[in-house]
Amino acid sequence: MLEPIIKIKNMEIIYNLGKENEFKASSGVNMDIYPNEYIIFFGPSGCGKSTVLYSILGVLPPTKGEVLVKGENPYVYSPEELVKFQTAVVGIMYQAFYLIPSLTVFDNVTLPMVFQGVHPNKRKKRAEKLLTRFGIKKQANKLPEALSGGQSQRVSVARAFVNDPEILLADEPVGNLDSISADAVMDTLDKININDKKTIILVTHDAKYLPYAHRIFYMRDGKVVSVVPNPEKKQIARIDRQKTLVTEMEQLTKIHPYLTPIELKVKSIINYLTQDLTFDQLQRLEKIVKIIIERKINSKKFYQILLQKFSEGGVGISPSLARVMADKVDKILTQSKDVRRYRSRLEQNIFYSQKKVLIKNLSKYLIEKYKGEITPDKFKRLEDIVYKRITGIIKKEEFEKMISLSLKKGGAGFSKRTAKKFTRYFEKLLIQGLELDNFEH
Amino acid sequence: MMRIHDIVKLSTRMFKTRPARTWLTILGIGVGIAAVVVLVGLGYGLQGVLLEKIVFGESLLSLDVSMTGSKIIVIDDKQIEEFLNIKHVEDVSPLANFNSLITFGKLTGSISLQGVNHEYFKYAGIIPKEGKLFQEGENNKVVLSSAVLKLFEIEPADIIGKKVRFKVFIPGENSEIEEISLEKNYEVSGIIEDDFSILAFIHLSELSSNFSIPYYEKARVKVENSEYLDDVEKEILDKGFIVTTLSKTVEQANKIFRGIQIMLAIFGGIALLVSAIGMFNTMTVTLLERTNEIGIMRTIGASPRSIKILFLSESIVMGFLGGLVGIGIGVGGGTLINFLLNMLATRMGGTSISLFKFPLFFLSFIAIFSGVMGFFTGVFPARRAASLNPLDAIRYK
Numbered sequence: 001m002l003e004p005i006i007k008i009k010n011m012e013i014i015y016n017l018g019k020e021n022e023f024k025a026s027s028g029v030n031m032d033i034y035p036n037e038y039i040i041f042f043g044p045s046g047c048g049k050s051t052v053l054y055s056i057l058g059v060l061p062p063t064k065g066e067v068l069v070k071g072e073n074p075y076v077y078s079p080e081e082l083v084k085f086q087t088a089v090v091g092i093m094y095q096a097f098y099l100i101p102s103l104t105v106f107d108n109v110t111l112p113m114v115f116q117g118v119h120p121n122k123r124k125k126r127a128e129k130l131l132t133r134f135g136i137k138k139q140a141n142k143l144p145e146a147l148s149g150g151q152s153q154r155v156s157v158a159r160a161f162v163n164d165p166e167i168l169l170a171d172e173p174v175g176n177l178d179s180i181s182a183d184a185v186m187d188t189l190d191k192i193n194i195n196d197k198k199t200i201i202l203v204t205h206d207a208k209y210l211p212y213a214h215r216i217f218y219m220r221d222g223k224v225v226s227v228v229p230n231p232e233k234k235q236i237a238r239i240d241r242q243k244t245l246v247t248e249m250e251q252l253t254k255i256h257p258y259l260t261p262i263e264l265k266v267k268s269i270i271n272y273l274t275q276d277l278t279f280d281q282l283q284r285l286e287k288i289v290k291i292i293i294e295r296k297i298n299s300k301k302f303y304q305i306l307l308q309k310f311s312e313g314g315v316g317i318s319p320s321l322a323r324v325m326a327d328k329v330d331k332i333l334t335q336s337k338d339v340r341r342y343r344s345r346l347e348q349n350i351f352y353s354q355k356k357v358l359i360k361n362l363s364k365y366l367i368e369k370y371k372g373e374i375t376p377d378k379f380k381r382l383e384d385i386v387y388k389r390i391t392g393i394i395k396k397e398e399f400e401k402m403i404s405l406s407l408k409k410g411g412a413g414f415s416k417r418t419a420k421k422f423t424r425y426f427e428k429l430l431i432q433g434l435e436l437d438n439f440e441h
Numbered sequence: 442m443m444r445i446h447d448i449v450k451l452s453t454r455m456f457k458t459r460p461a462r463t464w465l466t467i468l469g470i471g472v473g474i475a476a477v478v479v480l481v482g483l484g485y486g487l488q489g490v491l492l493e494k495i496v497f498g499e500s501l502l503s504l505d506v507s508m509t510g511s512k513i514i515v516i517d518d519k520q521i522e523e524f525l526n527i528k529h530v531e532d533v534s535p536l537a538n539f540n541s542l543i544t545f546g547k548l549t550g551s552i553s554l555q556g557v558n559h560e561y562f563k564y565a566g567i568i569p570k571e572g573k574l575f576q577e578g579e580n581n582k583v584v585l586s587s588a589v590l591k592l593f594e595i596e597p598a599d600i601i602g603k604k605v606r607f608k609v610f611i612p613g614e615n616s617e618i619e620e621i622s623l624e625k626n627y628e629v630s631g632i633i634e635d636d637f638s639i640l641a642f643i644h645l646s647e648l649s650s651n652f653s654i655p656y657y658e659k660a661r662v663k664v665e666n667s668e669y670l671d672d673v674e675k676e677i678l679d680k681g682f683i684v685t686t687l688s689k690t691v692e693q694a695n696k697i698f699r700g701i702q703i704m705l706a707i708f709g710g711i712a713l714l715v716s717a718i719g720m721f722n723t724m725t726v727t728l729l730e731r732t733n734e735i736g737i738m739r740t741i742g743a744s745p746r747s748i749k750i751l752f753l754s755e756s757i758v759m760g761f762l763g764g765l766v767g768i769g770i771g772v773g774g775g776t777l778i779n780f781l782l783n784m785l786a787t788r789m790g791g792t793s794i795s796l797f798k799f800p801l802f803f804l805s806f807i808a809i810f811s812g813v814m815g816f817f818t819g820v821f822p823a824r825r826a827a828s829l830n831p832l833d834a835i836r837y838k
Contacts, residue, residue: 117444
């Protein structure tokens with residue numbers, strides 16, 4: 001039977017105990033973490049995830065309960081002994097890197113060994129190996145200020161790893177990095193987990209990185225609210241299937257990481273009531289809508305993917321529904337171009353002779369949704385209201401109100417139902433037509 | 442345990458990270474130390490100036506015996522024999538003094554001609570300023586005082602090795618004065634420092650071989666050991682002579698100068714205290730500034746003791762360097778002041794002296810002391826640094 005490398009029992013941590021600003025950072029935390037596991041503590045900031053991390057590191061004694069690392073309670077040691085224990089067992093890296101600015105990269109990496117009085121030759125060997133491995137050998141003699149964020153964090157990994165500890169703690173290690181550097185650091189950690197067989201505990205609030213973990217501890221308000229095994233990874237911890245039934249809840253947690261279990265249950269019901277698609281289908285649908293919005297595929301291709309079986313990478317819906325969806329999306333994307341044209345001219349203060357034509361087009365798109373006769377007066381009013389909305393003179397609610405207002409009172413004289421319909425559709429056009437830099441080719 | 446090399450490397454980082462502040466702090470300590478060095482150096486120097494003139498080797502062990510002026514108790518050969526018989530007296534060296542005329546080339550002047558044995562120089566602490574004193578058997582040599590040169594208005598080099606002649610006036614029985622020419626040329630072998638008395642020393646036997654010496658002017662009684670000085674002095678006093686001991690004077694002078702040195706050291710000490718407080722302040726600021734860094738180090742494997750060692754060694758390094766800088770400023774400044782004073786003095790016709798003295802043991806004491814002072818100013822900040830909670834430290838802003 002595999003023994004946990006970290007065992008936390010009923011831990012409670014209160015900051016500033018007995019003072020006015022007393023603050024309970026975590027309570028009733030129980031966890032077993034096994035050797036070679038990749039664990040993520042996940043939750044919004046202030047949820048107590050770093051608190052647990054620091055108590056494992058040995059710098060934050062629990063107010064109540066117990067922390068056992070490798071079966072030993074680090075807090076029974078004297079500060080001197082504790083350091084010895086820590087060095088052999090845990091290494092840490094931080095969001096802000098925390099490199100010593102006055103020391104070169106090489107010296108930063110070897111610093112933990114310096115404190116142990118390791119022979120310089122041995123240090124050099126170890127450091128060179130790590131610097132080469134993490135691709136920062138060229139930076140060895142630079143000061144930290146000369147490094148990019150990604151490089152700094154790799155130095156930090158090397159430093160945490162230099163004493164070859166069994167556990168690597170990472171407190172938001174990629175929180176300050178651009179996505180490319182972040183991915184590089186995350187891959188590095190992954191390799192340390194897989195190749196070097198180290199236990200990794202990562203604290204993050206970014207759901208993007210959850211797939212790296214074997215298990216995710218969802219935290220909220222100082223408590224572990226759920227522990228979710230990652231189905232895509234072979235589990236190390238023994239999962240009691242009866243106890244930990246993997247349900248839609250886990251899937252929803254990934255989509256909406258910051259919601260409470262109750263709110264997730266609500267989401268599940270709402271989905272059932274309003275949508276015929278499953279969450280899996282919805283996620284797939286989201287993916288392809290994203291690429292059509294980015295104009296990476298055309299409407300035909302979009303239709304094909306909608307139609308394709310789910311198992312083959314499609315969304316797997318009926319041809320008729322797919323047709324409707326594809327047409328609707330196509331229409332919105334096409335018509336919203338007029339919104340964009342209008343807005344861009346407006347924003348750049350360019351006098352544009354086609355202005356009236358664009359307003360007319362937009363009004364016509366709305367009329368297409370209406371089955372009935374339109375008098376020229378009514379149309380003129382509609383154009384006026386569309387103009388006011390697109391230039392931002394009126395808000396969404398006023399738009400709806402004015403459309404349903406009688407002609408006499410200065411409105412367009414449509415029914416309330418029609419007004420609602422127009423408003424909903426026009427808002428869709430507006431959002432799609434909004435100028436976003438990287439959308440334009 | 443950390444290696445010495447690493448400790449030195451880590452605790453001298455402040456020269457790179459905060460060079461201005463570090464050097465200013467060191468300079469601050471340096472100025473304080475310099476004050477101590479200059480003032481104590483001045484104390485040593487003054488003492489030296491005085492003692493150099495009066496203390497010379499065996500002169501400390503000799504008693505200067507002279508007559509009261511009474512014609513009954515005189516220092517003659519018989520009396521010298523008596524002195525020699527006193528317990529613990531090793532030697533007696535008399536000095537005969539006659540008014541004479543000295544002739545150098547065509548110049549003639551009046552002079553006190555003093556006949557002594559060569560040991561007398563040792564016992565009286567007489568040292569040559571130029572040339573050499575005469576030795577035993579050098580009966581044709583003469584030593585002159587610097588006042589003689591002034592009389593003849595010549596430089597030492599112009600007279601050393603040259604010949605002079607003497608005519609001696611000897612007081613007779615009935616206050617008649619007998620004139621005796623010494624029929625010999627004497628070669629000038631050396632000059633002693635004395636600008637006020639016109640003196641010439643020749644070998645005592647040169648006088649006694651020409652005429653009989655009625656009595657001596659004074660005598661130097663050399664005692665075996667300094668502990669017998671008092672006994673011998675008393676015995677000679679009882680015989681009715683005047684006795685002066687150099688060692689007593691020296692002792693007295695030393696006491697006074699020790700007092701002066703202590704006073705000067707106290708003034709310097711105040712300056713030092715101020716700079717030590719300055720350094721303490723710097724170390725405390727450094728502590729605040731490094732709180733984050735301490736936190737980081739503590740979480741990557743630095744024990745409280747390592748942190749303490751780093752802080753202490755940093756303050757020792759600063760203190761020690763402050764000491765070296767202070768010694769540099771102090772010795773340099775003292776020497777400069779001395780140089781300027783001497784320039785002024787020689788221009789105004791005085792002689793040059795060394796007003797400052799920096800004995801090596803004193804300087805090494807200061808160097809070690811400054812390190813120790815650094816250590817003590819670092820103790821408190823180091824202790825606080827070591828006792829910081831790593832987590833609080835790392836979050837400190």
